[in-house]
Amino acid sequence: MVQSTRITSVEVAKVAGVSQATVARSFAAPHKVSDKSRQKVLEAAQSLGYVPNAIARSLKSQTTNIIGAVVPARSEYWQHLVAEISQQLAERGSQLLLFTFAKPSEVSSVVEAVRQYRVDGVLLASAFIDHEAMVDVTSLGVPAVAFNHPEAVDISASVSVDNEAGSAELAAHLVETGHRSVAFVGGNPETGSDRLRYRGAAKELRSHGIVCPYIGAGSFDYDAGYGIAEALLQHFGGVEGLPDALMVAGDELAFGVVDGLRALGTSVPDDVSITGFDGLPQATWAGYDLTTLVQPAEELIREALGVLAGTSDERSHLTVKGFVRVGRSSRRPAVQGES
Template sequence: MVRPDRKRPVTSVDVAAAAGVSQATVARCFTTPEVVAPDTRLKIEAAADRLGYVPNAIARSLKSQRTNIVGAVVPAVGEYWQNVVTYFSRRLTARGRQLLLFSFLDHAEVNETLEAVMQYRLDGLILASANIAETQLARMRQTGLSLVAFNHPDAAGIVPSVTVDNEAGASELARHLAGLGCTRVLYLGGVAAASTDRARFRGAARTLASTGATCNYMEAGAFTYDAGYRAADTVVNLDRLPDAIMVGSDEVAFGMLDGLRRRGLTAPADVLVTGFDGLPQASWAGYDLTTLVQPADQLAEHAVELASGDGSDSSDAPPPSVVVAGTLRRGLTTRKGDAGRARPGSYSRRNCGTEPSAGR
């Protein structure tokens, strides 16, 4: 193995010298191999291999004005988002793109860090559930980068957007509950200000109203396990329990289930419970939650497709807005037949001194 001097990285010029050709031919060999003669190609490849040459994507990007990098701005917390990031990464890799990730705790951080991210001349940027200043949005579009709003229904029309059909999904869950005879439903949202939250409640309320059922709204305060766990206390103290609790997200629903159980109530025996998102854990035996499964892989694929910027963005065309339907998952938490059959040896939560808390 040749010792590449350790200080100076080997460039296409070095390879050219070693192979006895010009730098241009070396470049062609790595971008459009078909235009270079087979025997010279072999010579070049041999030399490149011997020297340990790795093309410099930075220089390439500078010249070609494309980085092949797509950014994603994603909330730092929440099981849902962690899953989505994985799908982003996989889909992008499949397309030969790289993922530059920025996960934020607070919405305030976003506009700050976006400045730094913009310097990298990304090909596209996926904004997941982030509130971006309109002025910044405009500036970003002018740079020719492909923006995509993910799970941010409000953005549709302004920016290309990809989202599950929140309203129809909640409607489907509501119909499921109505079919089970529920007439008094409580909707437990995460954050009332979130557009997804509102859309889901709208779908639920509309459908339930059409069946003559009532649907009150209650806010957990966050899309977290803890928020659901605490909300259970409020629910238990109501004058009268609802027939069903529609929870705005799976993670909050898990907290609700555990919170109810702590107070001696279980689903589906005492009250039916549904979630929204279709997290892997919803299928875990410990919860087995009825929920609306988001086709996360499809959603990610659409987002990546739009963000990869293959389509020319003629700015006067209306931005494409993809809405994908979710699918209902019927779990134990709305299975009336199983109601209330407690069993000895069941998991007990009594006399447990410490209050559990999510996070670390």
């Protein structure tokens, strides 16, 4: 049943006995066509196997109905968000052109592709995208939203979770549940997320008289967390020296820290409480059951897409509040009488 010749709106028009314009209108603006004509057109289209050509439409209408997303290839967090982005775009009838990069050096070629395809808007996982690349993207007039990168104030819109407040909330929760010493395990220190999450935690803890040291794992991935576990034990002089809690800068990183510590005989949460940040689906998996700050992915992306669609302010810099999810990776408050 493969079409031998390309079926265009012209062929359909011929068969239906109307003009090409009427065929086009029957698909793009059905209300502008009489019921009778539309009926004839749809029948002809059906019998010929006609499918409107979105490429030609895009060229003529100067709008592709495609949103681009530029994200790191290997990241549980971004995979999570991409799933949400894709679903919301489908609801809006838009398409998703997905660009991934394994190394920052790949970003420039990716950006070039984004520009060539004339997408209607771009979502940028910008913690890893440098200033120059963002300027390049926006220079063609493409609306762009920097995701979790509020520093991009002068370049494009941005949508972020409130990293600092969220981290402070987590810290407050730890204090409330009886933790008196806390250390922060950072991810990639060059990202704003990392800095803000540490700052939020440190400020809140200081207000309770707790000094919170920063220990860097270098990146946000599982292996970095797993690898830092031994260094943590050394740094604190063994299990007994560990603080009451470790606040980890991201969930995936936290999974690694949890597993790394457990592999070294440390119990989580009995020897040390662990918190994460992101609210990944895996955080609810019983093996981790991570106390974490849940980013409201659905809301974040709705706002981001709103900016791209022009329904929100194009220069807005939005911050969305997350909420604390309490799991068993952090201790419950000690009950009076227990030790």
